[in-house]
Amino acid sequence: MDSSTNPKKTVRVGRFTMDLPGDAVFDGALLELNGVPVAITPRFIKPRVEREAQKNWRIIEDRNRGKAEHKATRKDLAQGAVIFNYDHTRITGEGLDGEPINKVVHSTLAYQWFNNLKFVLGNDSTLNRENQIREILDSILLSGTDVKQALCYMEGCLTYRTGNEGVYVDINFAERPNLRAKFTSKQYGGAANQYLSERNKNGFSPADATAWIMKSEFQHRTYRNTKRTVNNLVGEExxxxxxEKSAEGYLTEVNAVWYYPGEPNRADKPEIRLDLDYSYTTKQPPKNGTGFPDQEETHSVREEEFMKIWDDALNSLVSK
Structure with a gap:
């Protein structure tokens, strides 16, 4: 594809920016904000979000109908959001400090439509977080791409002070239907993460692996496997x-990953991962072995094009 007809654009993901081709399209995101998951789905009209919220409310209401102490509650907010509090459970007993425990916990789920995006905040495991969810809902309506102290998801940003956060953004490409990208950034504590090459790989036994390779006609090729420094962060590329043979023919997948393990308890050095994946299926095994499609095939991503998209993204990845 001629790059002059598809210029690059700068996108904001997490607390970083990077350059992608002009046909890059936001395909969904999950933000984790201090224990509250925020799922963002594109291409949703407002009535569709309202119908989905109402459907889930009926399920929640029916499930909680028999609870004598606390019924499920629904709150419709002025900005169009709706919050459900449900599955109230009383916890009693003795704490680790010997003090008695007698409290009620409940799940919270919220829906919000904004800018043709569906926002779903919380889930069954999100306990006693209504106030925090309300703060996030207020931030959604103020979202933009120039917000300071913000966490971004390509289509907008939420004002959020750094700390205990995770960002997962999916990207596809309108003119390259089999090309996909994913950006991940996550702060964490505890033991330091390992590089991908240092992790244990639980694979087949040698005999089982050989049998599987022969049966699936498996082929493998490595283009790069090295350390690569991006934005002064030493990662692994x-x-x-x-x-491998599949029911439809021969599935070829090209996978690129850059991974920086981050440092525990360092908000400025989260775990970072960028993936770029391309796949295609042929009726016969690739003529030149596994890898990119033959030059004569149309509407395919060539090796040079894939590597340029990849290198441009990594070379431009900077914290904002």
Whole structure:
């Protein structure tokens, strides 16, 4: 594809920016804000979000109908959001400090439509977080791409002070239907993460692996496997291709990943991962072995194009 007809654009993901081709399209995100999950789905009209919220409310209401002490509650907010509090459970007993425990916990779920996006906040495991969810809902209506102290999801940003956060953004490409990207950034504590190459791989036994390779006609190729410094962060870059026989023919997948393990308890050095994946299916095994499609095939992503998209994204990845 001629890059002059598809110029680059700068996108904001997490607390970073990077350059992608002009046909890059936001395909969904999950933000984790101090224990509250915020799922963001594009291409939703407001009535569709309202119908989904109402459907789930009926399920929740029926499930909680028999609870004598606390019924499920629904709150319709002025900005169009709706909050459900449900599954109230009383916890009694003795704490680790010997003090008695007698409290009620409940789940909270909220829906909000904004800018053709569906926001779902919380789930069954989100306990006693209504106030925090309300703060996030207020932030959604103020979201933009120029917000300071913000966490971004490509289509907008939420004002959020750094701390205990995770960002997962999915991206596809309008003119390259089999090309996908994913950006991940996560702060964490505890033991330091390992590089991908240092992790234990629980694979087949040698005999089982050989049998599977022969049966699936598996092929593998490594393009890159090295350390790569991005934005002064020493990460690991791996680009591989594989082909195996499937019901539809021969599936070839090209996977590129750059991974920085981050440092525990360092808000400015989260775990970061960027993936770029391309796949295609052929009726016969690739003529030149596993890898990118043959040059004569139309509407395919060539090796040079894939590597340029990848290198441009990594070379431009900076904290904002």
């Amino acid at each position: 791996i680009i591989e291709a594989s082909t």
